[in-house]
Amino acid sequence: MSVIHRLSDLLVNQIAAGEVVERPASVLKEVLENAVDAGSRAIEVQLEQGGVRRIRVADDGCGIDRDDLELALERHATSKIATLDDLEHVGTMGFRGEALAAIAAVARTSITSRAAGASHAWRIDGSDRSLTPAALNQGTVVDVADLYYNTPARRKFLKTEGTEYAHCDDMFRRVALARPDIGLQLSHNGRVIHRLPPGSPATRVAALMGDDFLQHAREVSAEGGVLRLxxxxxxPAYSRASRDAQFFFVNGRFVRDKLLTHAVREAYTDILHGSRHPAYVLFLELDPAGVDVNVHPAKIEVRFRESRAVHQFVYHALKRVLAESGAGRIEAEPAAAQPAAGAGFGIAANTATYPVAGGHTNTASPPPAGGRSWGAAPPQQGQLAMDSASRAYLDFAARAQTPLSGTANVAAPPLPDGDGAPPLGFALAQLHGVYILAQNRTGLVLVDMHAAHERILYEKLKTVLDGRPSVQRLLIPAVFSVGPKDMAAAEECADVLAGMGFDVGAAGPQELAVRSVPALLANAPVAELMRKLLEELREFPASEVVTARRNELLATMACHGAVRANRQLTLPEMNALLRDMEATERADQCNHGRPTWTQLTMADLDRFFMRGQ
Structure with missing residues (x-):
């Protein structure tokens, strides 16, 4: 007696449904994608009880001929591919030809469709495959009821109505974001949830992600060869605690790809706290031959033929966008505009000098030829100076110092006209030793001086470490006590520390002496900084620190080297800090993802004080 036998078609389809139909959202995905592939301009989705009781999708697409309706419910029957070459150049959402058969095997399914030019519509029942005439203007209606009615063991694994509906809503959002040119509507238990007319990508993103996301996002547009993002x-200020606002599409198909996720995460590395997640809606377009979409039954994973090239393209495209400055954009906006908090900075010329912690000055590189620098004039001992382009403002700083000290009540003079005022304006005062108040042409600028200085130092340290770091010898070595583990880490990682500009050696059985530091950190609290670096060096091997974790170490160095709260700055020092911010990439966030500044326009202030009302 033979022990090997053929499975029945119904059982084969029910097994396939285990891969394709995981939950109601899986059904909605397959039917919605078919509606999109049919060339629909309007799609209506109706759900009952989270999609478990019913999923009904109606579209105005090309429809299905009577003779093809029965085939539509057969396994591996499709109109979308015919040859291997078609499979390697898939341009449609669906192509396997097994979704409808799997759905019909585990739910009460019917399809009503009217092809273009047909005299009337036809309806097919998924259970007995009977065909009957039906009434329908155009397109197709797929009705899926009582999911898993004939496989109760599978139905027990479904969650509550609210949970299943949330998955369906997320699936609807994915399709809606991918195709803003299609009008879509979603109803649940008779209540309309989403009504989305066709429109621009920005309009669709705002409708589904919220205006707040769009106001705190930057538009991405990059091309490189056959790739387009x-x-x-x-x-970073809009970061979230979970990944629920991350949508990545490849040739219009929503995917969860480790390579793409890693590229995005790397682009945010320097500006986002490790426990936070960015929000994004990104579309990658490339030749269909360059991506294999046939690697997962649910078609949610892909494989790139040139994976490294794709990774580098996405990484660099996003990194450039996030590093772009926005100060020029602020200056171009009228006073009534309302820029989002934490907007970026224009790439002004390089900066002059301003103090780091300890009261000494930190000299930056000279401005490029033909550029404008907003620093100070040649410095005298213990002073910051401004260059010639800002010299006209020295009178303003001198006059403003008097009312700020409280000895007189004199209004600040107006800003210079035309190009005379830089994007972030000029400092007015320091608030509680933490914030800098500045006036620009748009209104009031508030700067977190520690966060801003931290970003500036971090970017400079990265640049310096790429070459040979400038070292500052300490007149008196900084000696401090450490434990046995720190002593061992200092000895084992001496070469790593030397490469960063630190000369560290033993000064006793339980003491270390630091004899030199990077010039940019000449005035940092040496003992505190060194203890933190040794703590991180203890945790990871030196070789790994230098490669994968180099930027984390530099961020630590920048944080400890940045000007601290309650450090009193003079007006020229504050202005020099503003100029450095304008010349630094990603200066609108500190290394931990916090915003470094915000703008209050004159319109904001007038509205708060109800002027003109």
């Missing part, structure tokens, strides 16, 4: 990526 578009969409919107949030600023």
């Amino acid at each position: 578009t969409g919107f990526a949030s600023l």
Whole structure:
């Protein structure tokens, strides 16, 4: 007696349904994608009880001929591919030809469709495959009821109605974001949830992600060879605790790809706290031959033929967008505009000098030829100076110092006209030793001086470490006590520390002496900084620190080297800090993803004080 036998068609389809139909959202995905592939301009989705009781999708697409309706419910029957070459150049959402058969095997399914030019519509029942005439203007209606009614063991694994509906809503959002040119509507238990007319990508993103996301996001548009990346990526200030606002599409198909996720995460590394996640809606377009979409039954994973090239393209495209400055954009906006908090900075010329912690000055590189620098005039001992382009403002600083000290009540003079005022304006005062108040042509600028200085130092340290770091010898070595583990880490990682500009050696059985530091950190609290570096060096091997974790170490160095709260700055020192911010990439966020400044326009202030009302 033979022990090997053929499975029945019904059982084969029910097994396939285990891969394709995981939950109601899986059904909605397959039917919605078919509606999109049919060339629909309007799609209506109706759900009952989270999609478990019913999923009904109606579209106005090309429809299905009577003779093809029965085939539509057969396994591996499709109109979308015919040859291997078609499979390697898939341009449609669906192509396997097994979704409808799998759905019909585990739910009460019917399809009503009217092909273009047909005299009337036809309806097919998924259970007995009977065909009957039906009434329908155009397109197709797929009705899926009582999911898993004939496989109760599978139905027990479904969650609550609210949970299943949330998955369906997320699936609807994915399709809606991918195709803003299609009008879509979603109803649940008779209540309309989403009504989305066709429109621009920005309009669709705002409708589904919220205006707040769009206001705190930057538009992405980059091309390189056959690759094109578009969409919107949030600023770090809009980061979230979960990944629920991350949508990545490849040739219009929503995917969860480790390579793409890693590229995005790397682009945010320097500006986002490790426990936070960015929000984005990104679209990658490339030749269909360059991506294999046939690697997962649910078609949610892909494989790139040139994976490294794709990774580098996405990484660099996003990194450039996130590093772009926005100060020029602020200056171009009228006073009534309302820029989002934490907007970026224009790439002004390089900066002059300003103090780091300890009261000494930190000299930056000279401005490029033909550029404008907003620093100070040649410094005298213990002073900051401004260059010639800002010299006209020295009178303003001198006059403003008097009312700020409280000895007189004199209004600040107006800003210079035309190009005379830089994007972030000029400092007015320091608030509680923490914030800098500045006036620009748009209104009031508030700067977190520690966060801003931290970003500036971090970017400079990265640049310096790429070459040979400038070292500052300490007149008196900084000696401090450490434990046995720190002593061992200092000895084992001496070469790593030397490469960063630190000369560290034993000064006793339980003491270390630091004899030199990077010039940029000449006035940092040496003992505190060194203890933190040794703590990180203890945790990871030296070789790994230098490669994968180099930027984390530099961020630690920058944080400890940045000007601290309650450090009193003079007006020229504050202005020099503003100029450095304008010349630094990603200066609108500190290394931990916090915003470094915000803008209050005159319109904001007038509205708060109800002027003109």
